[in-house]
Amino acid sequence: MTTFGYEQSLGYDRRATRLLTGLYRRIATDIDTRTAHSTTVIDLGTGPGKLLSHLAARRPDLRLHGIDLSPHMIDIARRTLADHAVDLAVADVADLPHPDASIDVAVSSLSMHEWPDLSAAVTELRRVLRPAGIAALYDFRFTRTHEIRRALSTVFGAVETETIRLPWHPVAVITCYRVSA
Ligand SMILES: C[S@@+](CC[C@H](N)C(=O)[O-])C[C@H]1O[C@@H](n2cnc3c(N)ncnc32)[C@H](O)[C@@H]1O
Structure with missing residues (x-):
């Protein structure tokens, strides 16, 4: 499996700051309005941690x-979030280091289209979500849309x-997929 290398990660970090700040702000607002005090939130495929830094602020x-x-x-992400208490880990979304039923809200931005085994990832997401936990997963509108929807509905039902x-x-149309456990 290929992952973002050193130079590629630095380049992505610069582009994300330039092009995606509005998206992170929008997602952070969405999560803010849907979460109670002290809620546990995970960002899957967090990349350089921009969305988490908006949420933390x-x-x-x-x-x-x-x-x-x-x-x-x-x-x-560790550098981006140096001033915040955020738990960060190198992990595959299909094999999360978190206990069963330990997460209230899962979020992801522009990462799902890269997950090689969507069914395994969605099954893992279901495992870590608490009963009535929710997921809001944002990705490009035209990448693997049917596959993503099928994987989510198989595990969660309504999407x-x-x-x-x-x-x-200039080009981005994003779909937000929302499911609840
Ligand atoms: C285009 S970047 C998006 C990063 C960040 N979410 C954002 O919106 O700026 C996609 C990220 O998904 C990560 N990723 C891809 N497959 C993954 C997997 N199976 N498990 C965890 N992360 C994965 C990549 O390493 C990369 O950092």
């Missing part, structure tokens, strides 16, 4: 976790979707 009460397959991305257009980004 907005909601210092949240217990934040982030995982990514790339150790280089996690190194950058709500929302289309988001990023006016500040």
Whole structure:
């Protein structure tokens, strides 16, 4: 399996800051409005940790976790989040180091299309979510849409979707998939 290398991770970090700040802000607002005090939130495929830094700034009460397959991305995320108490780990979304039923809210941005085994990842997501826990998973509209929806509905049943257009980004149309445990 290929992961983001050192140079690629640094390049992504720079591009994400330039192009995706509005998306992170929007997702952070969405999570903010759906979470109670001290909720446990995980960002799957967190990359350089930008979304977590928006969440940490907005909601210092949240217990934040982030995982990514790339150790280089996690190194950058550790620097991004140096001023916040966020638990970060190198891990595959299909093999999370978290106990069963330990997470209230799972979020992911622009990562799912890279997960090699969507069914295994979604099954793992279901394992770590608490009863009534929720997931809000954001990805490009036209990448593996049917496959993602099928994997989610097989494990969670109902899947709500929302289309988001990023006016500040020249090409991006994003789908948010929402499920609950
Ligand atoms: C395009 S980046 C998005 C990063 C971040 N979520 C963001 O929105 O800026 C995709 C990330 O997903 C991670 N990723 C891909 N497959 C993964 C897997 N199986 N488990 C965990 N992370 C994975 C990659 O290493 C990469 O950091």
